[in-house]
Amino acid sequence: MAVAHRRLSVGLxxxxxxxALLGGCLLFVGPLIVRQQVxxxxxxxxxxxxxxxxxxxxxxxxxxxxxFEVLNPKQVLRGEKPVLSQRGPYVxxxxxxxxxxxxxDNDTVSYLEYRQLFFQPHLSNGTEDEYIVVPNIMLMGAxxxxxxxxxxxxxxxxxxxxxxxxxxxxxxxxGEIMWGYEDPLIDAINAIxxxxxxxxxxxxxxxxxxxxxxxxxxxxxxxxxxxQVHMVDSWNGLKKVDYWRSSQCNMINGTAGEMWPPFMSxxxxxxxxxxxxxxxxxxxEESGQFQGVPTFRFVAPKTLFANGTDYPPNEGFxxxxxxxxxxxxxxxxxxxMFISHPxxxxxxxxxxxxxxxxxxxxxxxxxxxxxxxxxxxxxxxxIKLQLNLYIKHVSGIIQTGQxxxxxLPLLWFAESGSIEGSVLKQFYTNxxxxxxxxxxxxxxxxxxxxxxxxxxxxxxxxxxxxxxxxSPRAPARATPSSETTPLxxxxxxxxxxxxxx
Numbered sequence: 001m002a003v004a005h006r007r008l009s010v011g012l013x014x015x016x017x018x019x020a021l022l023g024g025c026l027l028f029v030g031p032l033i034v035r036q037q038v039x040x041x042x043x044x045x046x047x048x049x050x051x052x053x054x055x056x057x058x059x060x061x062x063x064x065x066x067x068f069e070v071l072n073p074k075q076v077l078r079g080e081k082p083v084l085s086q087r088g089p090y091v092x093x094x095x096x097x098x099x100x101x102x103x104x105d106n107d108t109v110s111y112l113e114y115r116q117l118f119f120q121p122h123l124s125n126g127t128e129d130e131y132i133v134v135p136n137i138m139l140m141g142a143x144x145x146x147x148x149x150x151x152x153x154x155x156x157x158x159x160x161x162x163x164x165x166x167x168x169x170x171x172x173x174x175g176e177i178m179w180g181y182e183d184p185l186i187d188a189i190n191a192i193x194x195x196x197x198x199x200x201x202x203x204x205x206x207x208x209x210x211x212x213x214x215x216x217x218x219x220x221x222x223x224x225x226x227x228q229v230h231m232v233d234s235w236n237g238l239k240k241v242d243y244w245r246s247s248q249c250n251m252i253n254g255t256a257g258e259m260w261p262p263f264m265s266x267x268x269x270x271x272x273x274x275x276x277x278x279x280x281x282x283x284x285e286e287s288g289q290f291q292g293v294p295t296f297r298f299v300a301p302k303t304l305f306a307n308g309t310d311y312p313p314n315e316g317f318x319x320x321x322x323x324x325x326x327x328x329x330x331x332x333x334x335x336x337m338f339i340s341h342p343x344x345x346x347x348x349x350x351x352x353x354x355x356x357x358x359x360x361x362x363x364x365x366x367x368x369x370x371x372x373x374x375x376x377x378x379x380x381x382x383i384k385l386q387l388n389l390y391i392k393h394v395s396g397i398i399q400t401g402q403x404x405x406x407x408l409p410l411l412w413f414a415e416s417g418s419i420e421g422s423v424l425k426q427f428y429t430n431x432x433x434x435x436x437x438x439x440x441x442x443x444x445x446x447x448x449x450x451x452x453x454x455x456x457x458x459x460x461x462x463x464x465x466x467x468x469x470x471s472p473r474a475p476a477r478a479t480p481s482s483e484t485t486p487l488x489x490x491x492x493x494x495x496x497x498x499x500x501x
Contacts, residue, residue: 153193266287
């Protein structure tokens with residue numbers, strides 16, 4: 001029995017020590033294992049898990065376009081406030097494919113990314129054949145662009161516009177506005193003011209968006225420094241652009257807007273947008289989850305499109321008007337175009353009040369990115385921008401009537417997508433579930449080691465106590481004799497009784 005107890009206590013002790021050692025190792029080694037797996041699989045390398053995801057984005061992206069129809073064009077020409085009605089959305093499935101992928105010796109890779117858009121009738125509220133009344137973008141844009149030319153030249157241009165039956169507003173189909181329409185006005189403007197427009201024959205707001213690339217990006221692969229993975233090294237061979245008036249505004253910062261370096265902190269992220277001709281900074285708003293995957297949500301700060309007066313670092317994007325819109329004429333053929341959040345969300349209230357029909361709200365019009373902070377991979381996103389045209393009465397151009405100066409919304413669009421299906425399952429299993437199992441396992445092992453070691457100690461103490469109780473007592477010591485002490489001291493001995501007799 002004693003041997004069995006001893007073996008049990010030793011077994012429990014060894015098991016407890018093993019759990020403590022394994023749990024302790026996992027406590028320190030587990031995070032290192034997870035970190036190394038993340039580093040291995042998020043860098044731009046053909047052997048990494050995320051490479052194919054980076055090369056041919058499997059996430060279903062959708063472009064949703066909302067147009068603003070002008071309901072009172074005649075009244076606007078007389079100087080009244082424009083009344084707008086939102087039409088759409090007109091939804092397109094967006095496919096992105098990278099080509100010309102070239103790795104370089106300095107741990108960078110170059111590529112072209114092409115986009116293709118396909119109309120989705122079942123997701124849209126309307127068809128591409130619907131007609132919409134919008135400003136004559138070519139005419140109104142050209143009118144502002146030639147405002148400072150001699151009056152005689154402007155009158156000549158106005159006469160040419162009249163002969164072509166051009167008016168301040170036009171009634172075109174969604175497809176024409178999106179993908180282009182033949183317009184003799186383009187050739188007429190180029191004949192009268194050579195070089196004003198760098199294209200011929202056809203004009204559409206999204207002509208350069210479909211079946212085209214967004215420029216040659218060269219980004220860091222992260223092979224030697226994971227903190228630099230996906231960071232843009234150059235765009236079209238440029239380290240900075242020359243659209244703006246300050247070096248800070250011309251900087252190309254952050255990534256290409258698809259992925260970010262792993263192990264993110266809840267502060268901010270940056271990306272360069274060729275569509276906006278600038279780098280953008282989004283700020284951390286809150287932590288959350290998407291389909292069980294932990295995320296950081298990043299949103300646009302109010303300063304993103306603030307003017308130079310309200311936010312001095314944006315002075316380089318001027319000439320500015322009210323806060324909440326950004327002048328992009330320098331990268332949009334010098335046309336008086338502005339970008340903003342949809343419905344002038346987060347903009348100066350005067351922009352909303354200048355027209356009727358706008359209802360800005362964060363839920364519908366605020367952009368966001370939900371990013372998995374451990375890997376830097378977006379789980380869910382919706383990037384929203386509005387395109388606006390500055391229109392006004394221009395002396396000498398009869399077609400502009402008495403239009404009061406106004407930044408008129410043309411359309412707003414959202415590029416949205418989220419990881420789903422087998423990609424989400426693989427991502428969740430490899431980068432969320434397994435690290436969580438390792439984390440829980442280390443605490444389970446450490447937790448088990450305590451009762452096992454305590455049980456072993458108690459059994460050992462009990463065994464020792466039982467052994468002590470069962471051992472025989474030692475015999476009492478005899479009192480040593482001396483010369484003066486008789487061996488028999490009994491007073492009732494027979495000798496004494498005999499003497500007395």
